[in-house]
Amino acid sequence: MGATGLLAGGAAVAVTEATGATPADAATTTTPDWVNVTAHGADPTGANDSADAFNEAVAAVTQAGGGVVYIPAGNYKIESTVTCAPSVSAPVYFVGDGAWATIISFFGTGDCFRVYDSSTYLARTKFGGGFAGLTIDGANAGAGSTGLHLGDVLQYEVDLTVQSFRKAGSIGVHFDNNYYWAEQLFGRIYAQDCASHVVFDWTSGTSTTSSGSFERCDLDIYIDQWDASFDGVVFRNGAFITNGSLKIRGNFGSSKTAVSSAALRLTGSQSVNGYTSYSGIVDSLVDIGVECGSGSYTPQTIAFGTSKNNAISGCYGALHFGAAGNTFSPSNNNGNIFNFTGQTGGDTTLPGGWSTYSSFPAGITGHVSFRFLPTGNEVMVSWAIAVASGTTLNSGATLVTAASKFAYGDNKLIPGNNTGGGLPAGNVYAPAYVVPGGIFKYAGPSYKSSGSSYWYGQGIYTLSVG
Structure with missing residues (x-):
């Protein structure tokens, strides 16, 4: 549901300036209150600070048992945090006239909007709340600022734009559980030019009941990253999504100097409050389609923390x-993506991508290629090698050394065939070995090629069981 859904199906809704109520209020007592921030002194010209007016409007909606804080078209200057901590029976919606019509310009430090619910889930009689039809701009905000800081909510909707929170430590949208957890968060975010565009987090020190869970959340995130040093979407401190969906679309920049950013970053863990969790995405739909500019240095595709438990599983x-043909820096994926079913592209470290090796001893040319299958626990290896006339190929000879992620603690025997000069007529059974350390070895009969010969094969082996 976008702003039009909250605005009576797209029809213009007149909001009484004096009372903040819609005309429908006269006909029924079940229509939620609409409180116009300008009725509390908010300045749509941006000349004066409107933070107090916004907080008063939030208080009025909360006291009325929930409803809408209506923000008409304009540019509103906010110099301090607007806080929304609704009661257990008062969901609050912030509704503007459109992303480029209603603009909130943050001139402060810290959070522009802080939304949370510290009540227990069992105590809540109403769920919901949300943002729709507005832009939060941080061009004038201080370092470490955030457009929207939100957590501990149930069935909350986000349909907003956030931009220009680019100073050190700043975040566009910060999903952060401080008191309990978040469930059924849904919606759309367009974020551009932020130091970190969207961050999922778990601040455990606020309450002894908080966790990193964002279960059954469904979010579409669109990103325009103008500075190649800025992260796209980040999961940190044990925050995770399970049984949900995450879509990331967008454009990422490149740089003439080295960068350490990523389109998606999963890092960190916590074990507190009786919960242990690693930042990651579990049992969910993950749909990423992004492109980057051409240049010497580009962001990583997916950056994982030091633990293999920071995973997409x-x-x-x-x-x-x-998508535009330009290449991201590859992921540091080393078994962090497993049991993934679907298509991948643009990064050979991802499941389904081939890693090819072709640096052989003298007289030997061709390729040896490895790829993870969708299970993430099985590797396919394929090779086609030409042995030049006069070249000796001994059984047990090392051909290439692959990445350690393709190796396990024992020898893997893969069927293959050899044919050509120096070998009996027809194909000769000549298997390959993948031994610990990722070393790929020839295991056929030793011979000296009296003409060109060819060794080829393909097979699948399991990295581990259990």
């Missing part, structure tokens, strides 16, 4: 990077 969807 049991998920399905598509992971596509470099």
Whole structure:
């Protein structure tokens, strides 16, 4: 549901300036209150600070048992945090006239909007609340600022734009559980030019009941990253999505100097309050389709923390990077993506991407290629090698050394065939070995090629069981 859904199906809704109520209020007592921020002194010209007026409007809606804080078209200057901590029976919606019609310009530090619910889930009689039809701009905000800081909510809607929170430590939208957890968060975010565009977090020190869970959340996130040093979407401190969906679309920049940013970053863990969790995405739809500019240095596709438990596991969807033909920096994925079903592209470290090796001893040319299958626990290896006339190929010879992620703690025997000069007529059974350390070895008969010969094969092996 966008702003039009909250605005009576798209029809213009007149809001009485004196009372903040819609005409429908006269006909029924079930229509939620609409409180116009200008009725509390908010300045749509942006000349004066409107923070107090916004907070008064939030208080009025909360006291009325929930409803809408209506923000008409204009540019509103906010110099301090607007806080919304509704009661257990008072969901609050912030509704503007459109992303480029209603603009909130933050001139402060810290949070522009802080929304949370510290009540227990069992105590809540009404769920919901949300943002729709407005833009939060941080061009004038201080370092470490956030457009929207939100957590501990149930069935909350986000349909907004956030931009220009680019100073050090700043965040466009900060999903952060301080008191309990978030469930059924849904909607759309357009974020551009932010130091971190969208962050999922778990601040455990606020309450002994908080967790990193964002279960059954369904979010579409669109990003325009103008500075190649800025992160796209970040999961940190044990925050995770499970049984939900996450779509990331957008454009990422490049740089003439090295960058350490990523389109998606999963890092950190916590074990507190009786919960242990690692930042990640579990049993969910993950759908990524992004591109980047051409240049010497580009963001990573997906950056993982030091733990293999920072993972994308049991998920399905598509992971596509470099839609315009330009190349992202590859992920540091080393078994962090497993049991993934779907298409991948633009990064050979992702499941389904081939890693090819072709640096052989003298007299040998061709390729050896490895890829993870969608299970994430099985590797396919394929090779086609030409042995030049006069070249000796001994059984047990090392051909290439692959990345350690393709190796396990024992020897893997893969069927293959050899044919040509120096070998008996027809194909000769000549298997390959993948031994610990990712070393790929020839295991056929030793011979000296009296003409060109060819060794080829393909097979699948399991990295581990259980």
